[in-house]
Amino acid sequence: MTLPRIDIDDPEFEMDEGEVVSYQGQRFTGEVVEYQRGALVSLVTYKDGIEDGPSKEWYMDGTLSSEGTLRGGFPVGESKEWHPNGRLASRVLMSANGLRQLEITEWDENGNLTKEWHADQG
Template identity: 50%
Template sequence: MRRIDIDDDEVDIGFDHRLLYAGQPYTGEVVERLAGRPVSLVTYTDGLKDGPYREWYRDGRLRAEGMMHMGFMSGEFKRWHPNGVLAKRMVNSEDGKAPAAEHEWDEEGRPTRSWERTSRDQ
């Protein structure tokens, strides 16, 4: 799969919020680096986030991970606190347009917020 750096001079964001490379909607992976280390790796299709999505803290610990579908979070998406404890778990429909559940924890792993859509919510 083709991969470019977000800081490449040919990268731009179009008026419709699509990622463009050399003036065209981009398909492939986009890496962002800070001090030479990757801090994000995102897959795009026709300029929209579509596929695996990952972020890391500066020390290399995983910060976020999930799947995207045409610009929306799809299925399960997780975020971690800097100490490695799970901070948030979100579940969305496969097309990313309908949230199904969200759970949050503090840095000690204690639940702070939680909800799930029931069939009556639909």
């Protein structure tokens, strides 16, 4: 199933103070994309106006900047961020309900580990 896709610059696109997205006056279900100088820099999936599904961001040169999944507006599962040079910058693992961080790992631009944290499993 292909989701409808709208551009964040579409005049019918609206986001309220609670970050609920509407299109043509209705809560939006589908993908919202953002372009800067012709380059795709953001793709966020919404369900009934709330972030729900895959989310990705890119640097202007097309290099992936971040990716993750949201459910009901909360990050769930694994999310990653990359440095502009393409090296992995961070990896965060969230609980299935998005309310608890389970792991955080971070690296510098050269790939050296700078932080590693794991939640108590007890």
